[in-house]
Amino acid sequence: MNIRVKPMESPEEWLGACEVRRLVFQEEQGISADLEFDGQDDAAQHFIALIGQQIVGTARVRYFPEQNAAKIERMAVLSNFRKQGIGFELMQHILNYLQLTGVQTTKIHAQERVKPFYERLGFQQQGLPFDEAGISHVSMIRKL
Numbered sequence: 001m002n003i004r005v006k007p008m009e010s011p012e013e014w015l016g017a018c019e020v021r022r023l024v025f026q027e028e029q030g031i032s033a034d035l036e037f038d039g040q041d042d043a044a045q046h047f048i049a050l051i052g053q054q055i056v057g058t059a060r061v062r063y064f065p066e067q068n069a070a071k072i073e074r075m076a077v078l079s080n081f082r083k084q085g086i087g088f089e090l091m092q093h094i095l096n097y098l099q100l101t102g103v104q105t106t107k108i109h110a111q112e113r114v115k116p117f118y119e120r121l122g123f124q125q126q127g128l129p130f131d132e133a134g135i136s137h138v139s140m141i142r143k144l
Contacts, residue, residue: 001051003086005093008046008058016055017048024076031133036074047097049077049090056081057090061098069105070098091121099144106144112136 008017018037025031040062049057059075072094077087098106110118112129115138119125123140130137 001084003089004050005047005090006050007097008048013048013055014046017046017058020055020058020076020078021074023078025074028079029133029135031135035133040073044073047090047094049086051081051086057086059090059094061094063103067105068103069107070103071107071109073109075108087117088121091118095121095142095144104144106142108140108142109137110140112138115140 008014021036022033025036026033041060044060044062046058046060048055057075057077060073062071062073064070072091075087075091077090095106106123108118108123109132110123113136115125118140121142123142126139126141128138130139
């Protein structure tokens with residue numbers, strides 16, 4: 001399977017990424033559209049994972065230049081494409097990209113049930129679990 005990861009570049013890609021997020025967060029996890037589409041998308045850089053021409057995964061990055069940091073958010077892979085390395089490829093691509101741009105610290109709020117996934121990518125938990133959108137999360141950090 002040929003996974004291609006790239007920054008989102010067109011309105012069509014934006015619609016495809018939104019559909020992935022809608023299916024994963026709203027349909028599967030029951031998160032309201034108001035929480036999922038929180039008004040921060042315009043301030044973020046978006047990445048997509050494709051198989052052929054189909055968008056199967058997405059994530060956004062918000063930058064905090066004063067801290068030389070970035071936060072990866074809204075990472076999602078369609079359910080029928082999970083456990084195939086797509087999420088790992090998507091995250092690796094973003095982490096490599098961030099490192100090349102000079103970002104030194106990357107943060108993420110990970111759903112607690114997928115914490116081991118992010119630990120394999122080098123993230124470490126910071127603090128205690130907390131509730132976000134009715135789901136237990138942990139704050140995680142990785143130095144680049």
